[in-house]
Amino acid sequence: MGKRSSTKVSVPEATGDKYSVLLPTYNERQNLPVIVWLLVKTFTEHKIDYEIIIVDDNSPDGTLEIAKQLQKLYGENRIVLRPRAGKLGLGTAYGYGAQEATGNFVIILDADMSHHPKFIPEYIRLQKKYNYDVVTGTRYAGNGGVYGWDLRRKLISRGANYLATVALSPGVTDLTGSFRLYKKHAFEKLIAATKSKGYVFQMEIIVRARQLGLTIGEVPITFVDRVFGESKLGGDEIVNYMKGIWMLFWDT
Amino acid sequence: MSKATRTIASTLLFATVWLVLLFHASVLPQDIPIPAWVDEITPVVPLWLLVAFGAYSLGNLGWALFTFRDCDDAHTSLIQEISQAKSDLRKRGVSID
Numbered sequence: 001m002g003k004r005s006s007t008k009v010s011v012p013e014a015t016g017d018k019y020s021v022l023l024p025t026y027n028e029r030q031n032l033p034v035i036v037w038l039l040v041k042t043f044t045e046h047k048i049d050y051e052i053i054i055v056d057d058n059s060p061d062g063t064l065e066i067a068k069q070l071q072k073l074y075g076e077n078r079i080v081l082r083p084r085a086g087k088l089g090l091g092t093a094y095g096y097g098a099q100e101a102t103g104n105f106v107i108i109l110d111a112d113m114s115h116h117p118k119f120i121p122e123y124i125r126l127q128k129k130y131n132y133d134v135v136t137g138t139r140y141a142g143n144g145g146v147y148g149w150d151l152r153r154k155l156i157s158r159g160a161n162y163l164a165t166v167a168l169s170p171g172v173t174d175l176t177g178s179f180r181l182y183k184k185h186a187f188e189k190l191i192a193a194t195k196s197k198g199y200v201f202q203m204e205i206i207v208r209a210r211q212l213g214l215t216i217g218e219v220p221i222t223f224v225d226r227v228f229g230e231s232k233l234g235g236d237e238i239v240n241y242m243k244g245i246w247m248l249f250w251d252t
Numbered sequence: 253m254s255k256a257t258r259t260i261a262s263t264l265l266f267a268t269v270w271l272v273l274l275f276h277a278s279v280l281p282q283d284i285p286i287p288a289w290v291d292e293i294t295p296v297v298p299l300w301l302l303v304a305f306g307a308y309s310l311g312n313l314g315w316a317l318f319t320f321r322d323c324d325d326a327h328t329s330l331i332q333e334i335s336q337a338k339s340d341l342r343k344r345g346v347s348i349d
Contacts, residue, residue: 033346037337069346113330145321158316168255203324222326250256 019124020050020103020184024093025054028111029061035111036070036079043118053080057087058158059136090132091201095191098184106187108180112226115179116127119221123181126217135181138174142220149225160241167249170206176181178202179221186214195251200244207252270297 021039025032036052043050054067064083071079084093092099098106107123109115114223115137123135138144140161149157164175177200182190194204209216273278273294276286337347 030349033341033348034334034337037341038333065348073341073344073346116326116330140316140320143321145323145326147323147327149322151317154317154320156314158313158320162313162316166309168306222323224323224327224330248255249259250254252254 014136016049017105017124018051018103019043019105019107019181020098020101020176021050021052021107021109021122022097022101023052023054023065023109023111024090024097025056025059025063025111026087027059027061029031029059029063029066030064031112032063032109033070035109035113035117036074038113038117039120040074040078042120042160046121048121049103051078051080051101051103053082053100055097056083057093057095058083058085068164089197091191091194091197094187098188098191101184104184106182106184108178108182110178114225115222115225116222119219120181122219123228124218126219127181130217133183133186135217136172136174136217137177137179137221137223138172138218139221139223141173141218143222144174144220145222147222147224153235160238163242164203164245167245168203168204168207168252172187172206174178174218175206176201177221180205190214196242196244198240200241200247202250203244204252207248211252231234249251262340 023032023035026037032054039050039052042048056064056067058064064081067079067081071081080100082097084096094108105124107120109117112209119137123137126132129137140158141145146154146157149194161175162172164170170176178199186209190205190208193212196199196204206216265305273286276290280286303324342348
């Protein structure tokens with residue numbers, strides 16, 4: 001841990017904090033370079049010490065090749081590659097990536113640019129102010145919002161969130177979000193405690209965090225869904241979602 | 253204790269209190285004074301709770317939809333940043349299609 005200067009406002013770099021971004025990828029050849037560029041831009045502008053850990057599940061579209069080029073460009077200490085042999089799922093990808101993380105904080109976000117790195121400094125600021133164990137983004141409160149959703153999609157989203165809130169009383173306004181900042185040891189504890197997959201996994205993490213008595217803060221974020229193309233939500237996903245809530249209701 | 257356990261416990265507690273009030277004539281000793289309005293209100297409390305919950309839910313959902321922010325400007329600036337990123341990376345040797 002570095003020493004704080006006593007004569008000027010301390011810059012995060014000076015306090016010795018390092019933020020490890022975990023980026024699981026599958027077929028993100030188009031999006032990966034852009035999200036990495038945005039992350040590097042944000043961290044560099046705000047003088048934040050970082051690393052980006054890319055966990056690619058053997059994408060057939062050559063995502064790993066692009067990742068290697070990015071590594072050559074930005075350096076092996078900034079871009080860390082942890083490829084896996086196959087599509088093994090999100091929860092294990094996070095755990096696998098976290099093992100290599102040398103930071104004391106972990107950031108997770110989607111690689112498809114629905115989450116914008118420009119909010120990260122706000123996450124960090126809020127975390128520092130209240131010493132939160134977890135900071136999560138919300139699309140529903142404050143200045144949060146969504147682009148690209150029609151009324152039907154919004155209704156499903158808010159309805160689903162309301163259902164989950166009534167059933168689980170999670171204490172956050174947006175339960176299925178996956179743009180989050182964690183203290184590293186809290187993240188490791190939570191990953192070990194969770195059992196589900198997909199976005200139910202994201203819900204479970206928050207519910208278990210409450211269970212473990214961890215403190216959670218929220219940052220309003222803008223969510224740009226499917227920059228290219230239309231957002232679809234099928235009946236299957238809705239059924240899985242309900243099953244997920246039921247499981248959490250009984251298990252937490 | 254899981255959420256389910258807590259919910260079941262609260263529900264049982266409420267149900268017990270409600271049943272006692274409903275049948276207070278046979279269940280409670282005669283000298284405890286229960287006002288007449290309790291007899292009128294108790295039978296309909298569950299239905300009232302259900303309707304109130306339904307109304308609250310609808311109101312909540314309606315309000316949520318009404319205040320759901322659209323962020324078109326976020327999309328616009330993101331599109332710009334994407335092309336900026338791509339051209340910068342192309343210049344620096346990353347194969348962007």
